[in-house]
Amino acid sequence: MPVVEERPTAIADREAPAPSRPRGDRLVASLLAEQGDLTAVERFAQVHQDAAEPIQAQYYSALLPAEPPGPGQQLAFEVDLGRCSGCKACVAACHSLNGLDADETWRDVGLLIGGSTALPVLQHVTTACHHCVEPACQSACPVEAYEKDPITGIVRHLDDQCIGCQYCTLACPYDAPKYNPAKGIVRKCDMCADRLKVGEAPACVQACPHEAIRIRVVDVAEVRADAEAGAFLPGAFDPAYTRPATRFRSLVPGDLRPADDHLPTPEHGHTPLAVMLVLTQLAAGGFLIELLARLAGATDGVAGSAHPRACLAMGFLGLGASLLHLGRPLYAYRAILGIRHSWLSREIATLGLFAKVAAAYVAADLLFPGWLDGRPGLRLGMLAAVVASGGAGVGSSVMVYHVVRRPYWRASIAGCKFAGTAVVLGLAVALACLGVQGGRATTPLIATALALGAATAVKLAFEARDLDATGDDPLGRTARLLRGPLRRAVDLRRTLGIAGGFVLPAAAVLVLFAGAPIGTAIASGLALGASLAGEFVERSLFFRAVSKPRMPGGLPS
């Protein structure tokens, strides 16, 4: 369509603009100036300028407890589900009245559906932090950034203490702590503690048009008893774990299920954590193979000093990668504070110890060549200490995931996978070191290749079981994810495993017999690469395929 450049003069059969009228561009300029002028304050009266007390109190005062909690009591949200209509004003109000970041919300509204064909049920569920009697976030936190107020029972997060490890987001089965990537910390609902302190209602209580949310005093014993009896909310995680204090009232009876019950969605892959786990396990496994080799009489270990050095380097790389996971890595040193209750603290401590002992062992050989050779007992002792601390580290890693009560992460699964990774990659590193030396030691190379093949076979078979579950339980959801949205990653993991565990090691051996040591070096190096990549994918799936316990939800937003 052509642009008309012509400037209209007076329109025919209409009156021409009076000569005194401003030119168009001047009118535009004055309108733009007028547009930028904000005058609401001057033009209109200020109401409530001197009102000290909140006017909203007339609506919410009945929704607050008359008395503060006494001994054996705490504060809790009480949600009247019969009144929750799903408008979600509580979420928006919490966001605005607490000054949260643009995309940050602390409250969620989930959905339960079910009932019968004759009487279907649609139940929205507003939910935030349950200020649990036994908060899993608090016991998980490695830096003691959580505290439970001894009087109100409010579980408060200390934002400046947080290092952004996000372990609490894994530990909480209700999705209450929210990681804020921009700030590098977790933040969460504190029941608007400052508001309650001065008799004001929390934002959500103030904002619910239907008075569905109130604050009440609950007896801790009652919360415990309900939790033991499993009484909380259909579709929510077993309350016996953390003893959530929130009371849900007037739920319609019937078979209700979370609207997202049949909709498993992949979780975050946590790449730095996957790298950390795989490489620290590689290092632990590598030193184990080194110890076994020496116990079996190999005076040079697996492949001389190169092998422990390679294992140590990989281990350090893994520990370094874990820092990338932290929102505030500068404060990582605080992670030891929670050693008495947090498996994450213990993991960090044990893996740190492992790194130091292993470094001491490698340094001894590096700084004083031959010194340890004359002291085989001391060498074995040091190696045993390295292996023991490595084992403790890997064991702590297992516990980190085991204690958050996700069936896919329990010790019987995570333990086998982590140990399997240690063995497979320990052997793969050994094979690579032997291969790089051009296969001078033929028998160890063949033995290692065979062992690697066997270990890989066992591990792949173990992992394959994950796909078999069919139920509606968490393991069934994991299996559906692995068979569905994650199937390509599963295929990749298998391909890499077969390549790194069988094909390439076999090739390394075959080319050795064909008299091409350089081929052996390349093939064994590639075998390590493929095995390593395969384990990374396996570990990424470990995170992505887990069925995360949470409050009932709907279709993903």
Place this chain on the structure above:
Amino acid sequence: MTTELRREGVLDRLLGLVRARDGRLTRELRREPGGFGLGQVPASKAPDATTGVVCGFCSTGCGLTVHLRDGEAVNLTPTADYPVNRGMACPKGWEALTVLDAPDRATAPLLRGADGRRREVGWDEAMTTLAARFRAIQKEHGSDSVAFLSTGQIATEEMALLGAVAKFGLGMVHGDGNTRQCMASAVVAYKQAFGFDAPPYTYQDLEESDCIVLIGANPCIAHPVLWERATRNPHRPEILVVDPRRTETAMAATLHLPVRPKSDLVFLYGLANLLIERGAIDRPFIDAHTRGFDEFAAFVGRFDAEYVARETGLREEVVRDAADRIANGRRVSFWWTMGVNQGHQGVKTAQAAINLALLTGNIGRPGTGANSITGQCNAMGSRLFSNTTNLLGGRDFADPAHRAEVAEILDIPEGRIPDRPSWSYDRILDGVRAGEIRGLWIIGTNPAHSWIDQSRFRETLGELDFLVVQDMYHSTETAELADLLLPAAGWGEKEGTFINSERRVGLHKKVRRAPGKALADFQIFKLAAHYAGCDALFDEWSSPEAAFQILKRLSAGRPCDVTGIADYRALDEAGGIQWPFPAEGADPSPERRLFADGRFHHPDGRARFLFEEPRPAPEPAGGDFPMQLLTGRGSAAQWHTQTRTAKSDVLRKLHPRDPYVEINPVDAEAAGLATGDWAVVASRRGEARARAFVTPTVAAGQLFLPMHDAATNRLTLAAFDAESRQPSYKSCAARVRAARAGEIPRRADTSTSH
């Protein structure tokens, strides 16, 4: 001492490195008393002043207190003492400021060049082009060959100025609003029944009823703050919900009546028959204040419970039960919204509800009424003052006396007022297709998403010689089609009044600066008049508040008389004022209802019983399309085509990310669909891809698609109510199947949680 202190300071800092109880991050979330009766607010957004405005999304018309710093909005909270919402708002209201800060705001006029690309131009060039192009088209094809499509989302003053400039200045004859899509049936129903478009109620009626009948309405989701008023009802009311779906509101009902789609008219006639049969009528009221009852009673005689049960799919005893509950109520109120208005017999269905109120005498008293819940924030302003179908002030273009009145009030030549009403929206589009309309000016609405039978609509727009779109965002489906895009300031960046569902005139104010060169719609209309050379006619319209004074004069002596409202300041201080509010003898109560004296607006003062034979839906399910497709609002966090609400991260979190279709478990199983699977929903006109949401709340044989996805209206059928010309969005034939691999959007597999 000093050294000791310093040492302590150092020690504290060292300890703080280990255990930090306070610091920058903690302080970011600090709350402090906000003053102004607000209670604690985020310290980072503590106000130095506050001011009240009405919300600019829906017709509920909530009051919002804007927190200001240096005159500019930094936050808002629902106004605690506003008579509508009493300290509450839905998520859209809470996020009303957020949506102003979008990167796709239109900040300068965009003109499409000969190469088809849009480039930024100044206002001078933009308005020169607009005037020249429209004038050229009008010269060649007649002055009625340029039309406008406006909105219920702008201030009454702006609508009135647009209607005046376009029709009295630029010589256009045809202009309609998107209010045609939501309200037209209610308007016609009221005009025919009451003699004026006069919703009779006040929200307080929701709190005073002992029986609330909701027909095709889901206020829990569509009007959450109205539902607030119902939940504050102390009389433990019966709540009857007529809706094919088991919605949130149906869940809260004491009796849910899941009638088959579009059998509501039969059902309401059946209720009337049962009530008449058992004598549950108010004979004195009928005799004194209505006409046509006997004909109506004779007409509904055949709608016996058995017939109604067969037609609606309800059990006979349920139909009787519903009638009993209405008969037992002493204060029964009937409420309807889009489920009724957007029907092929929307007017008569609305009048069927009105008939029930009339025959039971449930009107004019607290807790009663035949009450249409409006859609947009200013649909009611548009009904009176948009100068589209009605001449300004609810007058008739065809009535010479009315034209003379308006000409005198506005001091313009009478000959400038068209002597015929505008074509309706669909007729304007037919006109485009027929080449009768060659230039179109679309203001504040997004028909390339919202108009029924979308594919055909887009072809239609392509027929135009010149399309002007005026919007806050340059990215709406419609804005992207424009030859000329005019950047408009949004709600909060300009001032004016809205009229809400209960006839309350409320004020909104300028509390933010518009981005770039965006101008208030009012100013753009002033520019249009100037560049068309007819601004002398509109000298008195110098500001929205000056325009408000003109509107007052236009309302004088009309049922919507607001001459008693002095000015904006008076409106602000009163917390909104319901019409009528005449200069003489106005009742100052904050909540008022109409027809307490039983006098309606027909010359004889009597309301009419109006009815017609129910007709089957225009496209019944069957054959290749065996299912009924219903459409409607998805969540309280979404507004219409989402041009605004999609700009808020918080609002986006409150509804499913992907389009979804609600489907009964029986149908889902037959189609091999589980929740979350991608499905293809098709009608005779088009296809939409959506994730299945398997739920028994939708009956077997029915599907529900939210209207917020642009694909939904590729499916809907362009059928209209014959009297109101409102599109029938809520019923067409469709089918569903699982999507094939190639039809699944790629991002479906991506990780969603953290």
